[in-house]
Amino acid sequence: MKITAIHAVQRVRHLTRPMRNAQGESDRRRFTFVIVETDAGVTGIGDAFGDPLLMPTIIERRLAPAAIGLDPLDIETLWRRLFASGSFWETAGSVVCGISAIEVACWDIRGKHDGLPVCELLGGRKRDRVEAYASDLHWEEPQQMAELARDYLERGFRFVKTHIGAAGQHDNDLRRCEAIREAIGPDVGFLIDINTAFDRQTALARGRELEAFDPFWYEEPLSPLDYQGHAQLRQELSMKVSTGENLYLTEGFQPLWAVNACDYVMPDILRCGGLRQAQQICRDAVAHGVIPSPHNFSSGVGLAATLHLMAAQIDTELLEFDPTGTAIYEEMFIEPLGVADGMVEVPSGPGLGIRFDV
């Protein structure tokens, strides 16, 4: 089989409420889907989760010329050729996101070709459903956040995540966390994501205050490159520390293991280099006593790929699930997306189990 064409297709979703985290605010979401066509008539779907201004150029002008003519079933060779397709290597950032998107699309093609779901190609389907957390609660009025959190509980989620930590919002953030914890009660997992906003001193001081709300984990309080800083927070705080969504390739995660930087590690399939890299990062994590919990905040492509990885990699925990209806999930799944009791079903059809019809 040979790849004959690769297209990037963008879609925009306008949000009914702004999505705010510590790094800014957005009233829309942009998706860059990647369609890989073959001479066998089988098509694979990826999602280029990088800078939407750059991704079509990276996909169509840089990576597609290197991929066309290659066998999409030989994913290892294809990945190596894409990774070393320029005079200078791009070892992180949007080019690796583009490679990730094409790699994921090739797993989709391989699964369709073999008549098997992707999890079977990754080592076998070891579970049919995965526990998820509702990833939303971007900062706004405390009562609105509390109501949303309660809503997610009523929908069956047993874990919820908030995004706080913006400059000048400290006192309000404490009120937000207090309102959310009060709304969800003591038994629900409460994840707090800082999206890299703090320096070491602030992360420690704020962390001590946030511990009053018994967080399940403290996510990316620092720069993703401050491995030692995360390690220190782990020692000084009683809550667990997670990081990893901004790191690339198996090699990019090794400094985390070297200094015991985190309790949970969050590789993103669509950023770290694709399914194979993510699976190896999960295995490396487990070997170092770290629990892998893949990051996932894109479209149904990322959701499906993450479900297949977690089905095959039994030691991963907690699927990141966007419950807001703005992530282009349901429209993409060939079998209806099963979400009940805080669990999400792993697709059972060939490939990723998705279609591009949005």
Ligand SMILES: [Mg+2]
């Ligand atoms: Mg995060």
